[in-house]
Every structure is written in structure tokens, then in C-alpha cells.
Amino acid sequence: MKSPFFRFGLAFGAATLLTACAGHYQHEQEHVHYTPGLGEIMAQSAVRHAKLWFAGQAQNWELAAYEMDELHEGFEDAAKYHRTHKQIKQPIPELIAQNMDLPLAGLEQAIKDKNLQAFTRNYDNLTAGCNACHQATEFGFNRVTHPNFNPFANQAFGTSN
Numbered sequence: 001m002k003s004p005f006f007r008f009g010l011a012f013g014a015a016t017l018l019t020a021c022a023g024h025y026q027h028e029q030e031h032v033h034y035t036p037g038l039g040e041i042m043a044q045s046a047v048r049h050a051k052l053w054f055a056g057q058a059q060n061w062e063l064a065a066y067e068m069d070e071l072h073e074g075f076e077d078a079a080k081y082h083r084t085h086k087q088i089k090q091p092i093p094e095l096i097a098q099n100m101d102l103p104l105a106g107l108e109q110a111i112k113d114k115n116l117q118a119f120t121r122n123y124d125n126l127t128a129g130c131n132a133c134h135q136a137t138e139f140g141f142n143r144v145t146h147p148n149f150n151p152f153a154n155q156a157f158g159t160s161n
């Protein structure tokens with residue numbers, strides 16, 4: 001014979017479970033509407049930019065190509081979600097096209113050709129493009145350089161280590 005306490009326990013448990021599910025559902029809904037800020041996309045792009053350098057210097061062309069794809073996606077998101085930003089007058093998609101399209105294409109070719117010299121030259125062009133856009137957006141105090149040490153302790157950039 002089940003005690004009233006047992007029944008209460010069951011009902012209480014089910015109610016708690018339902019509430020927890022509802023909370024989880026709501027949480028997921030919030031995710032659907034989340035769009036990353038331009039600063040967040042940029043911070044991500046800066047990581048890709050650094051990883052691209054180490055991949056290229058290690059001549060891990062597959063990894064370099066992957067980091068390029070990620071950079072592309074970041075700029076696509078920036079153009080899609082941030083057509084305008086703060087006091088910047090020129091549309092963001094236009095600024096990205098002006099400053100990124102050529103250097104990204106140059107780097108892509110260098111990676112396809114597996115050419116370290118061309119990679120390094122085009123990487124410098126890309127970095128100059130990042131900085132040109134920061135200048136054009138009153139964000140010139142934020143200077144990007146190629147990384148001078150590797151902060152990624154948990155990733156091997158070479159092809160065989």
C-alpha cells in the first residue's frame with residue numbers, strides 16, 4: 001500500500017522535472033536569438049588570425065585553410081549582423097570588402113600553392129587590412145600584429161608532432 005507521502009513525492013518529483021524542462025527550453029530559446037557583438041566576433045577573429053600564423057609557419061596547409069574558412073565565416077557574420085556599428089559612417093559590409101577581400105584571396109592562393117614566402121607576405125597584407133579598417137572606424141588604437149610567441153599550449157600546429 002502506497003503511503004500518501006509516496007504519492008506526494010511522485011507528484012512533487014514530476015512537477016520539479018517539468019519545471020526543469022521548461023527552464024531548459026526557455027534557455028534554448030534564448031540561444032536562438034543570441035547574436036554575437038562585433039567586438040566578440042573580432043576577438044574570435046584575432047584568435048583565428050594568430051592560429052593562421054602558426055599553421056602557416058609550420059606549413060600545415062590544411063589547418064591554415066581551416067583557419068581561413070573560420071575567418072571568412074566571422075566576417076560574413078560581422079557583415080550580416082552588424083551592417084552598421086556605433087558612430088561608424090561607412091557600412092560594415094563595405095568596409096570588410098574593401099579591406100579584407102584582396103588580402104584573404106592572396107592568402108588563399110598562397111595556401112593552395114603551399115608557398116611559405118607568399119603566405120608570410122600575404123599574411124602581412126591581411127594584418128595591414130585589419131589595421132586599415134580599425135583606422136577607418138576610429139578604432140586605430142587597436143593594433144594587430146603577427147604573433148611573436150605561441151600562447152596555444154594545447155594545440156600542435158605542425159603536421160606530425
Ligand code: HEC
Pocket residue numbers: 038039040042043045046049085086092095096099100126127129130131133134137139142144
Ligand atoms: C569593418 C572593419 C574591420 C575589419 C576588417 C577588422 N576589424 Fe577588428 N574591429 C573593428 C571594430 C569597429 C572594432 C570595435 C568593435 C566594438 O565596438 O566592440 C574591432 C575590434 C577588434 C578587436 C578588439 C576586440 C577585443 O576584444 O580585443 C580585435 C582584437 C580586432 N578587432 C582584430 C581584428 C583582426 C585580427 C582583423 C583582421 C583579421 C580585424 N580585426 C578586422 C573593425 C574591423
